[in-house]
Amino acid sequence: MSDAAPSGPLSGLRILELGHFVAAPFCTRLLADLGADVIKIEPPGGDPVRQWGRQVEGAGAPWWSMHARNKRCITVDLKRERAVGLVLDLVRTCDAVVENFRPGQLARMGLSRAALEAARPGIVVAHISGYGQDGAYRDRAAFGVIGEAIGGLRHLTNHPPGETDLPPVRVGVSIGDSIAGLYAAFGVVAALLARDRPGGDGRGRTLDVALSESVLSMMEGMLPEYGVFGTVRQPTGSRIATAAPSSAYPTRDGGWILIGGNSDPIFERLTSLMGRPDLFADPRFTGNANRVRNVEALDGEIGDWTRRHDARDLDRMLAAADVPATVTYTAAEIAADPQFRARGMVREVEDPAFGRVLQAGIVPHVPDDPGTVRWPGPRLGQHTDAILRDDLGLDEAAIRSLRDEGVVG
Amino acid sequence: MSDAAPSGPLSGLRILELGHFVAAPFCTRLLADLGADVIKIEPPGGDPVRQWGRQVEGAGAPWWSMHARNKRCITVDLKRERAVGLVLDLVRTCDAVVENFRPGQLARMGLSRAALEAARPGIVVAHISGYGQDGAYRDRAAFGVIGEAIGGLRHLTNHPPGETDLPPVRVGVSIGDSIAGLYAAFGVVAALLARDRPGGDGRGRTLDVALSESVLSMMEGMLPEYGVFGTVRQPTGSRIATAAPSSAYPTRDGGWILIGGNSDPIFERLTSLMGRPDLFADPRFTGNANRVRNVEALDGEIGDWTRRHDARDLDRMLAAADVPATVTYTAAEIAADPQFRARGMVREVEDPAFGRVLQAGIVPHVPDDPGTVRWPGPRLGQHTDAILRDDLGLDEAAIRSLRDEGVVG
Incomplete structure (x- = not known):
C-alpha cells in the first residue's frame, strides 16, 4: 500500500x-x-x-x-x-x-x-x-x-x-x-x-x-423511431443497418478482422488494397446507399479476400492503406497494445x-x-x-x- | 418549445x-x-x-x-x-x-x-x-x-x-x-x-x-486475470461462465425468454414450476458449481420446457413463481412497460x-x-x-x- x-x-x-x-x-x-x-x-x-x-x-x-x-x-x-x-x-x-x-x-x-x-x-x-x-x-x-x-x-x-x-x-x-x-x-x-x-x-x-x-x-433513436413510424429496431448481427461495408470478416487463421469502409474514399482505398478496383466502379456498390442495399454481395467479396490472409497481416495491410480496421482485441492484445x-x-x-x-x-x-x-x-x-x-x-x-x-x- | x-x-x-x-x-x-x-x-x-x-x-x-x-x-x-x-x-x-x-x-x-x-x-x-x-x-x-x-x-x-x-x-x-x-x-x-x-x-x-x-x-477482471493466470477471457454466448442456469431460452412463438435461475432457492422454484422437481434433486444439478459443469444438459431440459410455451406466458408464469425472468424487450415492450x-x-x-x-x-x-x-x-x-x-x-x-x-x- x-x-x-x-x-x-x-x-x-x-x-x-x-x-x-x-x-x-x-x-x-x-x-x-x-x-x-x-x-x-x-x-x-x-x-x-x-x-x-x-x-x-x-x-x-x-x-x-x-x-x-x-x-x-x-x-x-x-x-x-x-x-x-x-x-x-x-x-x-x-x-x-x-x-x-x-x-x-x-x-x-x-x-x-x-x-x-x-x-x-x-x-x-x-x-x-x-x-x-x-x-x-x-x-x-x-x-x-x-x-x-x-x-x-x-x-x-x-x-x-x-x-x-x-x-x-x-x-x-x-x-x-x-x-x-x-x-x-x-x-x-x-x-x-x-x-x-x-x-x-x-x-x-x-x-x-x-x-x-x-x-x-443509450438506445439512441429506438424509441423516437418506434413512436413516429411504428418500426421496431431489429438486430443487425455484425453489421450496421445504415452503413456498408462495416462488419467483422473471417480470416485465414480463424479470427476476425473488423473493417469500417463505409465512406467513399475509404471504400476506394479498401478495394484498391484488395486488388479489386472493379468493385469500386461497380454500380451495385456506388455510394453508401447502394452498398447497404447490396451488402450481402459486397460482404461476400470482402470475406473472400480476408479469408486468404491471417488476421495480423490484414491488420497491418489495412492500417498501411488507411482503412479503419482492427483485429478483435482479447486480453492479450489489450495487454500488449x-x-x-x-x-x-x-x-x-x-x-x-x-x-x-x-x-x-x-x-x-x-x-x-x-x-x-x-x-x-x-x-x-x-x-x-x-x-x-x-x-x-x-x-x-x-x-x-x-x-x-x-x-x- | x-x-x-x-x-x-x-x-x-x-x-x-x-x-x-x-x-x-x-x-x-x-x-x-x-x-x-x-x-x-x-x-x-x-x-x-x-x-x-x-x-x-x-x-x-x-x-x-x-x-x-x-x-x-x-x-x-x-x-x-x-x-x-x-x-x-x-x-x-x-x-x-x-x-x-x-x-x-x-x-x-x-x-x-x-x-x-x-x-x-x-x-x-x-x-x-x-x-x-x-x-x-x-x-x-x-x-x-x-x-x-x-x-x-x-x-x-x-x-x-x-x-x-x-x-x-x-x-x-x-x-x-x-x-x-x-x-x-x-x-x-x-x-x-x-x-x-x-x-x-x-x-x-x-x-x-x-x-x-x-x-x-468496463471489462471487469479481464486484465487482472490475464496478468495473474495468463487466461484470456472468452465469449460465453448467451450464458454466464460462472452461474447456471442463466441464459436466453427459445419459446414456442419463436422468441426468447431470459431466465436467471442460478441460486439454489430460485432453481428450486424454477424446477417446481417446470413440473420437474427431479431436476432439483439430480446430483448433476446440486449447487451452482455442478450446474455450471453440466450446463449443456441443464439448459437442454429448460429449453425443452420453454419451447412448449409462448414467451408472454412464460414471462407471466415465471414472475408468479418469483423466478427472475423476462422476454427480450424490443421498442414495443419498452414503450408499453x-x-x-x-x-x-x-x-x-x-x-x-x-x-x-x-x-x-x-x-x-x-x-x-x-x-x-x-x-x-x-x-x-x-x-x-x-x-x-x-x-x-x-x-x-x-x-x-x-x-x-x-x-x-
Whole structure:
C-alpha cells in the first residue's frame, strides 16, 4: 500500500460505500480513481466479488485488486445493534453515500434518507438498483442480464431474424451494472456541485439510478423511431443497418478482422488494397446507399479476400492503406497494445496478494490532474482499526469492545 | 418549445458544444437533461445525426428530437474568418467546452486550450476521441465499431469458440460512443466541482476521453486475470461462465425468454414450476458449481420446457413463481412497460416537427430535483439570433452583417 497523497479533481471528497457486487463498487472505484477518499463498509464475509472468477489460493480473485483499488475497507456487521450508530458516525464525515442494497433495505436498517440527513445535513445519497426505488418492479431481484434485456440491449445483440437458431448473446461483462455505476458517479458529482458551488443551495439530493433505465438511455433513436413510424429496431448481427461495408470478416487463421469502409474514399482505398478496383466502379456498390442495399454481395467479396490472409497481416495491410480496421482485441492484445501502455490505460500495480497485477487505467483521463492507483484492493478489514482510530477518534479499548461484540471485524 | 425554467442540479451552468455524431452530443444531452444551458454550434449543413436513420420528409430523423433536446442550436461556419472570434465570445460566457473533432483540429482552428483559457480563465475542456489526444493512434479515424473492438468488447459479444461460423455481433447501438460521452459528462462535472467548491483551486482542467479506453474500463477482471493466470477471457454466448442456469431460452412463438435461475432457492422454484422437481434433486444439478459443469444438459431440459410455451406466458408464469425472468424487450415492450411509464423513463414529448415523440427519460433520476425535457431537438439555426442578441448583446445590424458574410446561419 502506497501512502501517496490523493490527487485528481475529487481529492478532498469523502464517500461512504454500502455496496456489493458490481454497480455501487464500480461507481466508487471511479470516484476513488479521481481522488475521492472512499470508505467501503463490508460484511464479515466480505464482498462476494472477492471470490468471483478464478482465484489465487488464500488471496481470492484478481479482479478485486482493481475493483476495490484506492478504497479503505472496514468490516462492519450491520446486523449488530451498535453497527448503525457506527455507520452514522462515519456518515457525519462524508459528502455522499453510495449503496446498492435492495430498495428499502437501507431504511429498514435504520439508515433512511432522514437518518442520514440528520447525521450529515446536505448528504448526497445514491441508490442503485435494478428497476428503481419505486414502482411496481422495485422489489424484483436486480439480475443484470434481466435488466439489460428490459432496457432493450439483449434484443439487439443478435444476428438478424431468421439467420440463426442460436440465442442473442450476452455482452460478456456486466455492462448494465457498470453503466448504472457510471451514471451514479455522474449524479453524485452533479449533486455535490449543486450543493457546494458559489450560489449553490447547500442541500443534499437523492439519486435513484436503475440498471434497466441506464441501459435504455443509450438506445439512441429506438424509441423516437418506434413512436413516429411504428418500426421496431431489429438486430443487425455484425453489421450496421445504415452503413456498408462495416462488419467483422473471417480470416485465414480463424479470427476476425473488423473493417469500417463505409465512406467513399475509404471504400476506394479498401478495394484498391484488395486488388479489386472493379468493385469500386461497380454500380451495385456506388455510394453508401447502394452498398447497404447490396451488402450481402459486397460482404461476400470482402470475406473472400480476408479469408486468404491471417488476421495480423490484414491488420497491418489495412492500417498501411488507411482503412479503419482492427483485429478483435482479447486480453492479450489489450495487454500488449502500445497506445494503452503509453497512456497508462494498461498499467501494472504492485499487489501484496497477487504480485504485479495488470489493471485498466483511470477514465476520464485528466492530463493536468490525473488520479493515481494509490493502492490495490485491500484485504478484508484492512483499514478497520485505522478508520475507527483516525476518523472516529476511538481509543484502543473502544475498538476492542466493538470487535469483541462482533460489530467490527 | 417550452419556456419552462431549467431545473435539475446542473441548472445555472453553461456548456458550449462543438460536437457532432454521437459522443459529444450525448455528453451534452446528459448535462442539459440535468439543467445545464447547452449551446450547440452546428455547421451550415447541420449535425449529420439530423439525417441518421429513417426520416420524416422535411423534418429529418426522429432521433434528433431526443439527441438534441434541451439544447440551443446556433449555426456557425467555422471556416469563416470571424467565426473563431464569435466562438470565443461565447466561450467567455461558458463553464465548459465539449468537443469531438479529430485530435488537434480545435487547436488548428484557433481554439487551443490556451485560446479558450484566455477567453475564459478556468474553462473546463472535454475532448472526446477514438483513442485519445496523444500517442501513436491519435490520428486514427474514430469509428465506434473499431474502438469497441480495441476496448475488448467485440471479442466477447459472440458464441463460444467453435459453436458457430457467424461473426461476433455488434451491440446494435453505438454503445462505445455513449459510454465515452457519459464518462466525459462525469469528468466535466468533476472538474467543475474541483474548480468551484469551497477550497477549490479555481482552475480549469482538460479531459481527454477515448472511446476505446472508456470501453476497456468496463471489462471487469479481464486484465487482472490475464496478468495473474495468463487466461484470456472468452465469449460465453448467451450464458454466464460462472452461474447456471442463466441464459436466453427459445419459446414456442419463436422468441426468447431470459431466465436467471442460478441460486439454489430460485432453481428450486424454477424446477417446481417446470413440473420437474427431479431436476432439483439430480446430483448433476446440486449447487451452482455442478450446474455450471453440466450446463449443456441443464439448459437442454429448460429449453425443452420453454419451447412448449409462448414467451408472454412464460414471462407471466415465471414472475408468479418469483423466478427472475423476462422476454427480450424490443421498442414495443419498452414503450408499453408500466414501470418505465410510471417513472417517466418513457415519455411523450411534443415536437413541432414530428408531433408526439416517444423519448427515454432522464438518467440519473433525481427525485427531489428532476431535470425536465424543456424542448425537443431544435431546427437548424433555431437559436442563432437569440444567442447573438441575448447572450452576446449584438444588435440587428451586427447580426445581419454576420449572416451576410456567411459566418452564421
